[in-house]
Amino acid sequence: MQITLNINGQDKKMDVEPRTLLAHAIRDAGLTGTHIGCDSSSCGVCTVLLDGNIPVKSCTMFAVSAEGHPITTVEGLAGSNLHPIQQAFHDQHGLQCGYCTPGMMLSSVALLERNPNPSEDEIRFALSGNLCRCTGYQNIVKAVQQAAQAMNQPAGAAADD
Amino acid sequence: MAIESPNLEPKGIQGLGKAIKRKEDSRFIVGKGNYLDDINLPGMMHMALVHSPYAHAKINGIDSSEALKVPGVKAVITSKELAGAGLAWVPTLAGDKQMVLADGKVLYQWQEVAAVFADTRQAAADGAAAVQVDYEPLQAVVDPYKATDADAPVLREDIKDKMEGAHGPRRHNNHIWTWDVGSKDETDQALASSEIRVKQHMVYPRSHPAPLEPCGCIGDMSKATGRLTVYMTSQAPHAIRTVLSLVTGIPENNIRVISPDIGGGFGNKVPVYPGYVCAIVGSIVLGVPVKWVETRTENLTTTGFARDFHMDIEIGATKEGKVTAMKVYTLADHGAFDAAADPSKYPAGLFSICTGSYDFPKAYAEVDAVYTNKAPGGVAYRCSFRVTEASYLIERSMDVLAHELKMDPAELRIKNFIQPAQFPYPSALGWTYDSGDYEKTLKVALDKLGYEELRKEQAEKRAKGELMGIGISTFTEIVGAGPSKDFDILGLKMFDGAEIRVHPSGSAIVRAGTRHQGQGHETTWAQIVSEELGLDVDKIIVEEGDTDTAPYGLGTYASRSTPVAGGAMALGARRIREKAKKIAAHLLEVGEADVEWADKKFSVKGVPGKSVTMSQVAFAAYTNLPQGMEPGLETTYYYDPPNLTFPNGAYVCVVDVDKGTGEVKVRRFVAIDDCGTIINPMIVEGQVHGGLTEGFAMAFMQEIAFDAEGNNLSSNFTDYLLPTSLETPKWETGHTVTPSPHHPIGAKGVGESPTVGSPAAFVNAVVDALAHLGVRHLDMPVTREKVWKVLRGAGIDAF
Amino acid sequence: MIPGAFDYHRPSSVEEAVALMGQYGLEARILAGGQSLIPAMRYRLAQPAVLVDINKLPNLAYLSEENGMLRVGALVRDTDVEFHQDIQSRYHLIADVSQVVADPIVRYRGTVVGSLCHNDPSGDWAATAIAARAQMVIRGQGGERTEAIDDFIVDSFTTSIQEGEMAVEARFPVPNTRTSGAYEKIERKVGDYATAAAAVQLELAQDGTIKEIGIGVTAVALKALRVAEGEKLLRGQKPTRDLIRAAAEEAAKIADPNPDARGSKEYKKDMARVLVGRGLVKALGRLGVKI
Incomplete structure (x- = not known):
């Protein structure tokens, strides 16, 4: 069936079967930063944002159900500069193989929107739907803390540091 | 218009020991990695x-x-x-x-x-x-101990009654090989005359590396x-x-x-x-x-399971706690085909590192491999060819011995460590350890933890009926396979290549036969070359993974990249430096003997201020050569390491046990690693965090289990359990540095130390918490139920 | 893994949805959050011929108190409850459970009513609904009916919903200031099904006796169970450690779990006991009663 998905601000018309998973539809649209790592909704490497701030595992949703809900993928995070979460993952060595990183960053963005000053425990809690096999999570936690700090500074303050 | 030499002064030499951020991150954080499934033709x-x-x-x-x-x-x-x-x-x-x-x-x-x-x-x-x-x-054969029963069904009809296998004679149709090392007779004699003898059976369960990709x-x-x-x-x-x-x-x-x-490999x-x-x-x-x-x-x-070693060990010791001998028998469940990824000469991998960090005068190890109706594999899951099984065996066993001797496990270890003066140390099972200072490393760990205080707390808690435990693991790895005289896979010698091409403008491309999966080679290889050649690290690009362009190499697993390819990188760079020195002499208008490499540039001996940089030399290599010299500044170097490297570490774990549910909470975990020279401390720490998390997973969660019919009970992530951020403990890391004397930059490799060393620390801590209840051993994964059984068996209950 | 093919319907009203369910009968499944259904379809354990996607239905995402009941519409996601300040502060049992259902990302999509309708014997909401004495509102072509949770939960993966019906709402009694509760769950990791879990909700009378109490356990039988004998022991009594122990033992008595990788029968039975005990102690503690 013909559907239109709005991904990172762009309308993409696509022909999908009802059973097409959102993750596949996104990837087939050329946005391969959204990964797939399991079949049981366990790993979260396919996490994208719906409606700006709702993280969902895009392999546990049909593409047809996402019509009318703007989707943000990792490719849509950065503007002219890196998003603070991207900068923080880099600065804090919050990634190794990079496979979980897009989903992990998008879950982090959703957390920070809801809770701009999360404690370490709150970060660990909020990211526990996303698996990472490389980092042991410790530097991911640090990255989220750095991003929180950066995002809480008034606009422009970061540049004056 | 003639090209001029640009940017002659290097701005960013970021050589060894610098925690520079990773070059490879830039594509991953914007979703522009290029993984297999991203490729569409x-x-x-x-x-x-x-x-x-x-x-x-x-x-x-x-x-x-x-x-x-x-x-x-x-x-x-x-x-x-x-x-x-x-x-x-x-x-x-x-x-x-x-x-x-x-x-x-x-x-x-x-x-x-x-x-x-x-x-x-x-x-x-x-x-x-x-x-x-x-x-x-x-009928399926599931239990490896029953595989060689007289009436067991023949699994491999293709080799039925072919009793000569790739690694010697087979004694049953489901038997693959027997491999042994050490002196059986001398070990038996030493055990017979030992004052103390302890025996323990333990299983390192089947697991799977399960990278997320x-x-x-x-x-x-x-x-x-x-x-x-x-x-x-x-x-x-x-x-x-x-x-x-x-x-x-x-x-x-x-x-x-x-x-x-x-997207992660870990041997898979x-x-x-x-x-x-x-x-x-x-x-x-x-x-x-x-x-x-x-x-x-x-x-x-x-694909590629790991472990599945069923081990029996006996250790002899004096009453004072000095070890005398070790004897090991292991049954290895290889599944339906022997598809283990081990060097040819070592069908049980480097399992004979099982004497660990201790000075065992005598040792003997024997391994039998059998076929069962399970998937093939036996890959080195974040492990240098069965080192993980060996380290778990010895580190768990040292606690069993300490328990028997009623001796503090730290004290027992210190009493038996190979001493710094003994290196290069020939082990009873045939390895020559390169270097280490085990006691120092352990003491750093115990001090950081506050060991004495915690032992006091434990005694007080025990008196009140509360359960806490402290577990130690002072492991020694064997990595960097390996020297060509002993190491090959399918006949291919286990060397590795590095190609370095320095461009006229002072930048360089570096290629290697390794293939990183998150280890950060694009950064660390550049750091080695930057250190050796005095080039800006930002101007060095690293490429791996394309056989059309990269030099030959056996790849990245078994912690071999830094010990082998890292050596190739350093020695290749030094070979370039030799040629560069000749060009420098030409530029400085002196004889080559008068030129020295110091402070990352070539100087005229005794003439301060008269020097040229590598960038200047590189430019000259393409524009202004000495008469008769071959142009260009590049090389390909194949490094055949003279020995393996022996990273080591001291890990200490503190756990609390819930008397109602049997739940074990890791309160603290201190990991002090000695991986020799550190190339990038940030990356080393990241490797340790990740490896400890996989060790934690092995100790408490991960297992590929089967039912009696051979059905795989762990076929997805709802049944094969990978820890999330919530279960994973917080790690406290540190290091001592004892360089490898034979490695070009003294590095030993670190990616697998934490997976190898930590499982025993976790299990030792749980057993320590329950030791006064008569527990001497628990097999991994240490589930709540296993602990609960001990507790209820001892009449302990709570809600 | 790729689900099998199916026909997809996206009704725009409950009436239309119910009509579709009537039309396709057992071949059709309702798609709400899909967090259990879609993985099952990917493994082809579930292969419905027709999916009726209710996500676009208007006015089903309400979460409001009315006539002494908290009304949870069929499109209320787990996170709507988890992030709802007022519910978190006043509904202790629901607050607890809302933080341990599946994993934090799955909760953004999964629905409370969907979980109750799926009725997995290891699900978290069923035991919660038992302890809280919830009701289900079910719409069919003939109209609407309300059912007590004990009648709604029939068997493993089976509810009282009939062909041509759908659940549109779950209702939980509004707690007063002397009501508290707790949800105690053991799971091997975040996102795992419960090894065992206990839901407890109780109301204290002015004299400190237990006026009303509900105890539910999950993952220890083919369906979530009410620990009625345990409730009986405590109702009207001043809570003591011995009474709580006795009530908790009733949970172990009725538990009849299947052994699996999460634990043996014995372990799960014992955990039903331990968790009911802990839930009671925690709920009372939240009312200032130390046991």
């Missing part, structure tokens, strides 16, 4: 596999007719079609052979039975679901050029190219293996799997590229 078809629901069954027939009716399905192949191409069976890395698709029978649940090719991934999946297979179930492959046979390009999630692309050439008969120059970005992505072969055959037959990407279930049930 014109006209590409998709492949899906049909799997056996039975662990052991005869196949009476395969009916593909319904599958071929599914719109979009183009072909179905079975073993019969593969036989036509001579590919029904392929050699394993361990000297055995394995079926690509089931040939007459299946030998494990989920074994590949047929491959379906279709225009879309949906059609391929539908086609696979429509293939009808007529199975006749047979599953395995995958795109076969792309070009009819026009006759060239086969294979995109593959491979940790060892060069060896794969050679194997593919030997297996398919396609000349090696006509095969290009590209290993794109890899070393072997050749049936799915790869089928995708390649499919491409050859159909004339279009064919992609196969594993499902998570396929990953967990069919």
Whole structure:
């Protein structure tokens, strides 16, 4: 069936079967930063944002159900500069193989929107739907803390540091 | 217009020891990594596999007719079609052979039975679901101890009654090999005369590396050029190219293996799997590229399991706690084919490192390998060829001995450590340890933890009926395989290559035969070259994974990249420096003997201020050469290490036990690693965090389990448990530095130390918490129920 | 893995949805959050011929108190409850459970009513609904009916919903200031099904006796169970450690779990006991009663 998905601000018309998973539809649209790592909704490497701030595992949703809900993928995070979460993952060595990183960053963005000053425990809690096999999570936690700090500074303050 | 030498002064030499941020991050954080499944080629078809629901069954027939009716399905192949191409069976890395698709029978649940090719991934999946297979179930062998029973069914009918195997005689149709090392008689004598003897049985359960990116492959046979390009999630692309050439008969120059970005490997992505072969055959037959990407279930049930060692140990000691001898018998469950990824000479890998950090005068180890109805593998899961099993065995056993002697486990270890003055230390089982200062490392760990205080707290808690435990592991690894005199895989010597090309403007490209999967080679290789050549680290780009461009090498696994390829990188750079020195002498207008390399530049001895940088030399190498010198500034260096390296560490773990549920909470974990020279401390710490998390997972969660019929009970992430951020403890890390005396930069490798060293620390801590209840050992994974059984057995209850 | 093909319907009203369910009968499944259904379809354990996607239905995402009941519409996601300040502060049992259902990302999509309708014997909401004495509102072509949770939960993966019906709402009694509760769950990791879990909700009378109490356990039988005998022991009594122990033992008595990788029968039975005990202690503690 013909559907239109709005991904990172762009309308993409696509022909999908009802059973097409959102993750596949996104990837087939050329946005391969959204990964797939399991079949049981366990790993979260396919996490994208719906409606700006709702993280969902895009392999546990049909593409047809996402019509009318703007989707943000990792490719849509950065503007002219890196998003603070991207900068923080880099600065804090919050990634190794990079496979979980897009989903992990998008879950982090959703957390920070809801809770701009999360404690370490709150970060660990909020990211526990996303698996990472490389980092042991410790530097991911640090990255989220750095991003929180950066995002809480008034606009422009970061540049004056 | 003549080109002028740009930027002569290096601005950013970031050599060894600098925690620079990773170069490779830039593409990953914006979603522009290029993993296998991200590659789509014109006209590409998709492949899906049909799997056996039975662990052991005869196949009476395969009916593909319904599958071929599914719109979009183009072909179905079975073993019969593969036989036509001579590919029904392929050699394993361990000297055995394995079926690509089931040939007459299946030998494990989920074994590949047929491959379906279709225009879309949906059609391929539908086609696979429509293939009808007529199975006749047979009795399955699940327990390795029963594999060699007189009445056990013969699993491998292809080698029935062929009693000479790749590693010596077989004593039963389900027996693969026996391997032993050390002196049995002398060990028996030493044990017989020991004042104290302890025995323990322990199992290192079957596990799976389970990287988050599953395995995958795109076969792309070009009819026009006759060239086969294979995109593959491979940790060892060069060896794969050679194997593919030997297996398919396609000349090696006509095969290009590209290993794109890899989403974690941990040993899972070393072997050749049936799915790869089928995708390649499919491409050859159909004339279009064919992609196969594993499902998570396929990953967990069919590719590269690890461990599954069933070990019995006996240790002798004096009453004072000085060890005298060790004897080990191990039964190794290899599944249906011996597809272990071990060096040829070492069918049980480097298991003979099992004397660990201790000065055992006598030792003997024997390993028997058997076939069972389980998936093949025996890969080195974040581990240098069975070091993990060996380290767990000795570190767990030292606590058993301490318990018997009623001695503090730290004290027992200190009493038996190989002393710094003993290096190079020849072990009773034949290794020559390079360096270490085990007592110092342990003391750093105990001080950081506050060991004495915690022991006091433990005693107070115990008096009140509360349960806490402290576990120690002071492990020694053996990595960096390996010296060509002893180490090869399928005959390929285990050296590694580095190619360094310095450009006229003072930048460089570095290529290696290794293939990183998150270890940070794009940064650390650049740091080594930056250190050795005095070039800006930002101007050095690193490439790996394309066999058309990279120098040969055996790949990245078993913590061998830094010890082997890292050596090649340093020595290659030094070879370039030798030539550069001649050019520098030319530029400085002095004889070569008057030039010295110091402070990252060439200077005239005794003449302060008269110097040239490597950038200037590089420019001259293309613009202003001494008469008669070959132009350019590049080299390819193959490094054959003189010995292995022996990273070590001291890990200490503190746990609290919930008396109601048996839950174990890791309160603290201190890890002090000695990996010799540190290239990038940030990356080393990251490697340790990740490895500790996998060690934690092994100790408490991960297990590939089977029921009595051989059904795999851990076939997805709801049953094969990877820890999340919430279960994972916080890690406290640190290091001591005892460089390897034989490695060009003194580095030893670190990526696997934490997976190797930590499981024993976790289990030791739990056993320590329960020791006063009479517990001496618990097998991994230490589940709540195992602890609960101990507690209720001792009459302890709470809600 | 790829689900099998199906026909997809996206009704725009409950009436239309119910009509579709009537039309397709057992071949059709309702798609709400899909967090259990879609993985099952990917494994082809579930292969419905028709999916009726209710996500676009208007006015089903309400979460409001009315006539002494908290009304949870069929499209209320787990996170709507988890992030709802007022519910978190006043509904202790629901607050607890809302933080341990599946994993934090799955909760953004999964629905409370969907979980109750799926009725997995290891699900978290069923035991919660038992302890809280919830009701289900079910719409069919003939109209609407309300059912007590004990009648709604029939068997493993089976509810009282009939062909041509759908659940549109779950209702939980509004707690007063002397009501508290707790949800105690053991799971091997975040996102795992419960090894065992206990839901407890109780109301204290002015004199400190237990006026009303509900105890539910999950993952220890083919369906979530009410620990009625345990409730009986405590109702009207001043809570003591001995009474709590006795009530908790009733949970172990009725538990009849299947052994699996999460634990043996014995372990799960014992955990039902331990968790009911802990839930009671925690709920009372939240009312200032130390046991």
